[in-house]
Amino acid sequence: MSDVILEAKQLTKEFSGFVAVSDVNLQVKAGTIHALIGPNGAGKTTCFNLLTKFITPTAGQIIYKGQDITHKSSAEIARIGMVRSFQISAVFPHLSVLENVRLALQQRTGTSMHFWKSESTLNHLNDEAMAYIEEVGLESYAKDTAVSLPYGRKRALEIATTLGMSPDLMLLDEPTQGMGHEDVDKVTQLIKKVSAGRTVLMVEHNMKVVSSIVDTITVLQRGKIIASGNYAEVSNNPQVIEAYMGSSSNATLGAH
Template identity: 70%
Template sequence: MSADHILETRKLTKDFKGFVAVNQVDLQVRRGTIHALIGPNGAGKTTCFNLLTKFITPSSGQILFNGQDITGEAPARIARRGIIRSFQISAVFPHLTVLENVRVALQRKLGTSFHFWRSESSLDSLNERAMELLREVDLESYAPSVTVELSYGRKRALEIATTLAMDPELMLLDEPTQGMGLEDVDRIRQLIKKVAANRTVLMVEHNMSVVSSIADTITVLQRGATLAEGPYAEVSKNPAVIEAYMGSANTELQGAH
């Protein structure tokens, strides 16, 4: 494994009682880049994410992080290594304030249990770092707002802040712009580019305009296997990729810029 690769999979495979969802995928994610996993529905993208974070166990193959084999490790151990995932569906506490959501994530990072018997003011020491993270995702002015009142796009921005609170070395973003209007998509696109400045991002994303504008490398999956890999300009012209997308909802492959 090259030192400039933070994550590598070798023949990563998952079959569910004869159905092969991920088929011998060799993935190499370069440190400090944005790497996108794309493909038609049912291509195995989310299953691949679930394997990387050990929400499901591979049938065969290897996962290496910073050169170390982590295939047999539990999800909590993988998170402690710095592989942190945000989910397709916004995973924040709706009835806490924006600031409180980030404080909860920071408290998790401390490894302490939730100190229900201690006064809330005991968490005030986390406020400064929480506000820094909210500044990073342009939510500082929303700190006192109850999360349920935020727009969908800002909830996703908050989720990125709570992911950042876990101090990820590798951020896994699962469909970060799913279900968003154009304005929110653009905000999240810029936000991903900003937070990726000093960390590595691996993302599953359907929106080709987002992928084409921020991803350094794209891996295209089809039926669980790697169909193509490379920069967008190269992958978007690949006849096999164009054919895979024809008839799907993602026919904007060529005209994404």
């Protein structure tokens, strides 16, 4: 698929005179995994927060599926299929894995405020919830509380709750941050698996993850896009090398 699902046009964000994101033009193609990367202070988190409607742009436009969403809220865009995961923690620690995913389904179906109803009235959601739990490999943990899960499994649960919102575009914020190598590999493969039939936009610092699963990489520096393309193109771009290494002399962007 080559249709553009998400587009930013001349996106700009100023904070008290400081330009954090400057004139960013970005296209995310449907059915791909797209990563925003950049050195510390590059503006990638601010850009991601703009695209996911957690902050409002100073100027510019955001288009999702041909619709202008520049002034819509994060809740409004979630309802039309653009769902962000991996904020601080997207799960309720003392609910079970099944209950967490079921809550995401309740939110999608508009019954999330029905707290006064008997739990048995939610059992019709169990099969669908289990399907998402199985998709992320947590079926043996379905009755366990979220707080008891190992760190990598918590991230898998966050993906399952995101899937429960039926996203066309999944937005992942540093999905492997703070993980050991084994968990990084598991979550990387999980993102690859759940991206089938969906689009993923992610902020990611781990170049091994980016090089192994991402189709398109957009590199930011000082709030501006300096390169966009596949890993081979971006990793050999002199501007990118200089941004990361501080020098353009025979350095390459390593997958570490």
